[in-house]
Amino acid sequence: MNLQEDDHPHVFPESRKPGEILFVTISMMIAIALLAAVPWQTTWLEGKGLAAQPRFWPTLSLGGVVLFGLMNAMSRVRVTRTPGRWQEAAVWLRSLEFIAWYMLYVLAIPMIGYLLATLAFCAGLALRMGYRGKTVWIAAAFGLFVVLFFKTGMNVKIPSGAIYELAPEQLRYILIRYF
Helix, strand or coil: CCCCHHHCCCCCCCEECCCHHHHHHHHHHHHHHHHHHHHHHCCCCCCCCHHHCCCHHHHHHHHHHHHHHHHHHHHHCCCEECCCHHHHHHHHHHHCHHHHHHHHHHHHHHHHHHHHHHHHHHHHHHHHCCCCCHHHHHHHHHHHHHHHHHHHHCCCCCCCCHHHHHCCHHHHHHHHHHC
């Protein structure tokens, strides 16, 4: 049976994906910067074996990122480039918006409490993603479930909100303890 060229799986693509070299370069630069910080961020413990040293595994992992990134870059640099590198980078930058959403959530918890912050975060993200109507209520219900599961059920210690201080004394204890 003759297999035509289109019948072969594309296990080894013949062109680079947009942003592939850019991603490898950024990953290697971050890994090299973290490798440079290893001596200041970790210690060497006398009398411990190499695998028990606090800096061994992070150094090995970051070295692997640099080594395999370099091998990837060297193997892909001569391959035909698919246009769209900067459009791909723009997609990566747009995704940083969600880090900002999370940071806003983390900053809101000490002010408005875990319950209100989680409800606002879940509903706000649902609205941001374009959902409307019943789906926003489902997202808010999920937020309530998260609060009840972690704070009430699992008794995870999460700082209470400053807004809880405005509640009457009997309700304040319940809000701080369970929500």
